Amino acid sequence: MPEIKGVDASAMRIRTHAVHIDNRELMSVTGVKSVESFNEQEVCLLTEVGALHIEGIDLHITKLNLDDGQVIIEGEIIMMEYDEPPQERSGVFSRLFR
Numbered sequence: 001m002p003e004i005k006g007v008d009a010s011a012m013r014i015r016t017h018a019v020h021i022d023n024r025e026l027m028s029v030t031g032v033k034s035v036e037s038f039n040e041q042e043v044c045l046l047t048e049v050g051a052l053h054i055e056g057i058d059l060h061i062t063k064l065n066l067d068d069g070q071v072i073i074e075g076e077i078i079m080m081e082y083d084e085p086p087q088e089r090s091g092v093f094s095r096l097f098r
Helices: 092-096
Strands: 018-022 026-030 032-038 042-047 050-065 070-082
Touching (some): 032 070, 042 070
Antiparallel strands (some): 018 026
16 A cells, blocks of 8 residues: 555555354454443444444453454353444535435
8 A cells, every 4th residue: 555644554444344253252343443442241342334332241352453453352242233323424426316
């Protein structure tokens, strides 16, 4: 990727978002921008597609790599929920087809 002066190349990288859960005990999430909060009952992540809330019992973040946008959570996963999706930007086509 060409280097742009004053801009971090990792910030420009487009990451895909995916969630993989094994037996409700191991969750791998990609496309993570930041960890907003976490404790043994809830983990809140900011992903490429919005905020993701994970609830469970005895939750632990076993891997955190925000450079690659990856988080791995272990514990008993009870629920996961996304916040409202981010509003789409108003573009020329969206204004034409109202």
